[in-house]
Amino acid sequence: MMRRQLILAAALCGLLLLGGTAWSGATGGGAPAEEGPGLVRMLDALNLSPAQKRDVAGILKANREAMRALRGTVKAAAQALGATMAKTPGDEAAVRAGARTVAEAAIELAVMRGRVKAAVDAVLTPEQRAKRDTLREALREKIEARRLERQEQLDAWIVGNLS
Template sequence: MKLRLIVGMALGALLVFSGAAMAKDTAETAQGALVGPGKGFVQLLDSLDLSAAQKHQVAAILKDARDKSQPLRDSLKASFAKLREIMDKTPGDEAAVRQAAKVMSDAAVELAVERGKVKAALDAVLTPEQRSKRDALRAEFKQKFLERKETRHQEIDAWIERNL
């Protein structure tokens, strides 16, 4: 039971950070702290009516974040691959699973800290009104995400009940 809990928590942490871990471009690198992967972040930035100076500052922050976070994303991907490998080959080896999950967790923490720094830097560029609008859009996105997640959980629960 503890093993399932640990693996579940590790995989949950990975899901939280996977958007940044799998990011390939600037927008995907820093946006996880705001709205979610890819195009949505660009749409969010466009909706904030940034001035030309703000756009330049945000672009510089995102470029720097991409460069700094690439090794962290690579580390997270590698640690997740190692955990998957262990789970495929020796899922009952609790010590190995714990160690791999810890390494993955440590990598996720470092990436989260970097993302927090990016969010703080972006907050310093935005006006209070822009931050409020960003926060409202982020809350809307989060609500939709949670609704989709709940639907998936309900589908899994229904499948389990049908097959017990």
């Protein structure tokens, strides 16, 4: 049961990071989602009216500090888990506790991102939401292609070193 929870926590974290990146349009450069050039490009691509730009800017500004704090919490929890894994990877209780902390922080971040997305969605027209979704899907595909490429490289390394 605990192993299943750990796997679920790890999967949730991975999905959250992927989903957050896709929502923000971030390219992995480390810029906060609300400030990332990917989000700016996406918003520019949606051809927002001046009123929509003002509304979206207000939503992003109103949520900026809370999002930044939540991202910091997730990052700190992930770093603590990384430190645990580096020092005592065989201590399953400590690893599980660290993974739970990461998962709990990731859940709060996901909820906040959902709130911000819902608020922005309320400002967009159906056509703009559809275009945004298309742009996000293209980004998800690009991220997945990179992930698969890295996995293939690792697989090739493993095979090459097992022969």
